[in-house]
Amino acid sequence: MKSKRVLAMILGAAMTVATLAGCGSSAAPAASSTSETKEAASSDEASASDEDVTITFMASQDWVQDAELELGEKFTEETGIKVDYQIIPSDQYENLLLTKLNTGECADIFCGQSSVFSIVSQFDVEKNALDLSGESWAGNVDEAAAYELSVDGKLYGQPIQDVSACWAVAYNRAIFDELGLSIPTNYAEFTAVCDAILAAGKTPIYECVSDTWHHTCWLEGAIAATKADASLPGKLNNNEATFAGNAQLTTLLTQLKEMADKGYWGDNYMSNAYSDTATSMASGEYVMTLYNQGLGTEINAVDPSFDIDNIGYFAIPFCDNQNLNVNPCGPSRFIYSGSKNADAAKKYLEFMASDESLAYMTENVGKFNQLPYKNAPSAYSDVVQDFYDRYPEKIAVFQASVKYFNPQWMEMGTNLSAMFLGEMTPDEVLQDIDKLRAEQAEAASDAAWN
Amino acid sequence: MQKKNTYPIYFALGALIIYTVLFVLPSIIGIGYSFTDWSSYSDELHFVGLKNFKTVLSADENYMKIIGNTLKFTLITTILKNLIGLILAVVMTKSIKFLNAHRGIMFMPNVLSTLIVGMIFKSILDPVHGLLNNMFRSVGLDMLAKKWLVSSELAFGSVMAVDIWRGVGYIMTILIAGILSISSDYYEASAIDGANGWQKFRYVTLPLLLPTIATTTVLNVIYGLKVFDMVYALTNGGPGKATTEVLYTAVFKRFGTGQYAVGTALSSVMFVIMLIIGGYMIHIMTKDEVVE
Numbered sequence: 151m152k153s154k155r156v157l158a159m160i161l162g163a164a165m166t167v168a169t170l171a172g173c174g175s176s177a178a179p180a181a182s183s184t185s186e187t188k189e190a191a192s193s194d195e196a197s198a199s200d201e202d203v204t205i206t207f208m209a210s211q212d213w214v215q216d217a218e219l220e221l222g223e224k225f226t227e228e229t230g231i232k233v234d235y236q237i238i239p240s241d242q243y244e245n246l247l248l249t250k251l252n253t254g255e256c257a258d259i260f261c262g263q264s265s266v267f268s269i270v271s272q273f274d275v276e277k278n279a280l281d282l283s284g285e286s287w288a289g290n291v292d293e294a295a296a297y298e299l300s301v302d303g304k305l306y307g308q309p310i311q312d313v314s315a316c317w318a319v320a321y322n323r324a325i326f327d328e329l330g331l332s333i334p335t336n337y338a339e340f341t342a343v344c345d346a347i348l349a350a351g352k353t354p355i356y357e358c359v360s361d362t363w364h365h366t367c368w369l370e371g372a373i374a375a376t377k378a379d380a381s382l383p384g385k386l387n388n389n390e391a392t393f394a395g396n397a398q399l400t401t402l403l404t405q406l407k408e409m410a411d412k413g414y415w416g417d418n419y420m421s422n423a424y425s426d427t428a429t430s431m432a433s434g435e436y437v438m439t440l441y442n443q444g445l446g447t448e449i450n451a452v453d454p455s456f457d458i459d460n461i462g463y464f465a466i467p468f469c470d471n472q473n474l475n476v477n478p479c480g481p482s483r484f485i486y487s488g489s490k491n492a493d494a495a496k497k498y499l500e501f502m503a504s505d506e507s508l509a510y511m512t513e514n515v516g517k518f519n520q521l522p523y524k525n526a527p528s529a530y531s532d533v534v535q536d537f538y539d540r541y542p543e544k545i546a547v548f549q550a551s552v553k554y555f556n557p558q559w560m561e562m563g564t565n566l567s568a569m570f571l572g573e574m575t576p577d578e579v580l581q582d583i584d585k586l587r588a589e590q591a592e593a594a595s596d597a598a599w600n
Numbered sequence: 601m602q603k604k605n606t607y608p609i610y611f612a613l614g615a616l617i618i619y620t621v622l623f624v625l626p627s628i629i630g631i632g633y634s635f636t637d638w639s640s641y642s643d644e645l646h647f648v649g650l651k652n653f654k655t656v657l658s659a660d661e662n663y664m665k666i667i668g669n670t671l672k673f674t675l676i677t678t679i680l681k682n683l684i685g686l687i688l689a690v691v692m693t694k695s696i697k698f699l700n701a702h703r704g705i706m707f708m709p710n711v712l713s714t715l716i717v718g719m720i721f722k723s724i725l726d727p728v729h730g731l732l733n734n735m736f737r738s739v740g741l742d743m744l745a746k747k748w749l750v751s752s753e754l755a756f757g758s759v760m761a762v763d764i765w766r767g768v769g770y771i772m773t774i775l776i777a778g779i780l781s782i783s784s785d786y787y788e789a790s791a792i793d794g795a796n797g798w799q800k801f802r803y804v805t806l807p808l809l810l811p812t813i814a815t816t817t818v819l820n821v822i823y824g825l826k827v828f829d830m831v832y833a834l835t836n837g838g839p840g841k842a843t844t845e846v847l848y849t850a851v852f853k854r855f856g857t858g859q860y861a862v863g864t865a866l867s868s869v870m871f872v873i874m875l876i877i878g879g880y881m882i883h884i885m886t887k888d889e890v891v892e
Binding site: 574 | 750839841853
């Protein structure tokens with residue numbers, strides 16, 4: 151009996167030791183690889199340790215292009231570091247990202263829509279992201295983009311997209327010519343163009359509400375309010391003005407609803423998906439859509455007979471706007487501060503910002519004409535150049551210029567879809583924007599709201 | 601003869617401590633947090649009294665609608681899953697050909713991941729390209745081709761229908777086990793007394809199945825009150841403002857936007873509702889149950 155008890159104690163002790171050893175096993179190689187690095191170990195040893203590393207990469211579905219996935223494979227071949235891309239449906243991405251950040255379980259690299267305000271109020275990059283100022287590529291980031299990604303002079307993110315591209319109405323030039331239509335220069339002309347297309351038996355605009363974010367991009371037309379009063383963004387940031395009651399913003403939403411009500415978006419706009427835009431435009435059933443420059447290339451990819459230059463662009467004509475909306479930064483990559491693979495993640499960012507990678511992305515992604523890096527090539531087509539030349543004045547979008555606006559992008563999308571369904575009025579949508587901004591400002595102890 | 605026929609209490613201590621630390625304590629702490637201004641925007645925590653509960657119960661907010669949606673979802677899916685599950689269970693315990701194949705097919709949707717079911721049905725219910733509407737159009741029933749998931753009127757019903765389709769096989773399986781456990785003596789006795797099929801069901805099957813139905817009802821109610829993935833995959837709470845929003849999608853969104861305190865207050869309100877419904881339901885359904 152006694153011997154059995156002794157045996158049981160020995161087995162129990164062995165199990166405990168084995169369990170503790172198991173817990174410690176992952177930490178041991180990490181510690182040794184750190185010391186190896188400090189001692190400047192040979193590259194063979196370094197690559198051997200990298201072979202076991204898999205970095206996780208979290209992004210909204212439209213932020214990682216096929217070309218980046220191809221570069222990711224090349225990166226793995228060169229370094230041995232594997233990349234696990236976690237692509238999340240865009241209508242669910244923001245909630246998931248912020249939940250992961252707030253619960254301390256984020257991927258090694260996370261992507262986020264950026265502005266100098268949102269990286270602090272939304273992502274809290276000083277706490278959740280690594281300072282990338284010392285990286286070799288940091289000095290190459292375009293100054294305007296770097297400003298939007300920095301806090302107290304420290305760079306926290308790496309831009310993903312071409313920010314010279316803006317949200318504009320892309321149109322099928324051949325169908326415009328066929329119907330004798332010309333580029334509208336105000337809202338009345340825009341509705342006349344839509345009516346003519348409807349009369350021809352086609353759907354004027356491909357809109358996709360199900361993604362929650364795309365129809366919200368029409369709000370980039372809010373630059374009309376900045377054009378009318380250049381001090382408006384400052385007043386909004388100092389809590390001296392509101393969205394509700396602003397004449398241009400009310401007109402913008404009223405006209406947006408009118409688009410849906412008049413059937414300009416067709417019958418299926420609530421179910422349409424952003425990922426089907428190129429296919430839908432290629433079919434010729436739709437004539438216009440809100441898109442970045444590069445749609446022609448994307449349609450050509452799904453239908454090689456479609457001429458890339460058959461897609462032209464004009465500025466969002468709500469409120470008779472005739473200016474370009476610009477966002478100096480857009481979606482960006484960040485390295486999570488709690489990442490156990492921070493060194494590998496830094497190597498990935500370095501790889502993506504190399505001359506070769508930037509050239510590859512520009513060459514293979516239709517909407518990337520000029521990535522925001524000093525070492526990135528430029529590839530504007532004549533059609534795109536003509537579009538930019540037509541609108542010399544550029545105004546920063548609210549996403550970049552107004553605090554607590556970008557963080558509620560998806561809520562605004564939900565409210566706008568409620569407006570299309572008749573559940574909310576344009577005034578109520580604007581009031582809700584003010585309310586959500588006040589809630590965020592109060593939570594952030596913003597002096598202007600307290 | 602054993603002097604003690606029960607195990608000492610310290611045998612249960614390990615499990616009790618783990619359960620308390622991992623389940624009871626976080627729940628109590630969660631309720632405590634709902635009285636603070638806990639959020640991702642600030643590291644400081646202040647006591648704010650009932651402010652979050654006022655927000656949750658305010659007429660200006662959507663939360664009451666969300667709680668109402670959750671209760672509506674629970675009530676309707678529980679009744680229909682039990683009813684359809686019972687009909688199927690009765691049919692699937694008869695001598696019919698390929699019985700196990702039929703049972704397997706009925707149970708199959710439950711094996712699939714909810715998110716996959718959601719994505720498949722999102723495609724099937726697409727107004728223009730979806731299988732369902734195209735089927736209606738192909739047989740000339742165009743008037744039945746509706747905007748299933750994107751209209752305010754139909755979205756909630758569509759979500760519930762998909763959830764019932766997925767869950768009914770599971771309920772059927774439990775009820776089949778319940779029916780098969782009823783002794784054939786009762787049916788033989790009732791047959792001798794001249795009972796027809798309906799009378800056998802009404803006076804033998806149903807009363808003896810009541811404890812099993814109580815179990816499936818409890819399972820359905822708990823599932824319904826906690827539903828998340830099906831709504832998340834099909835509509836994510838839309839279309840429009842909270843048309844199909846339920847408690848856990850709302851809590852998820854509040855946590856996503858860093859409003860932890862409001863999220864925990866919402867959970868706390870639902871916890872109280874769950875407690876009342878659960879207690880009442882178990883009391884009602886067990887007081888008259890037949891003991892063999």
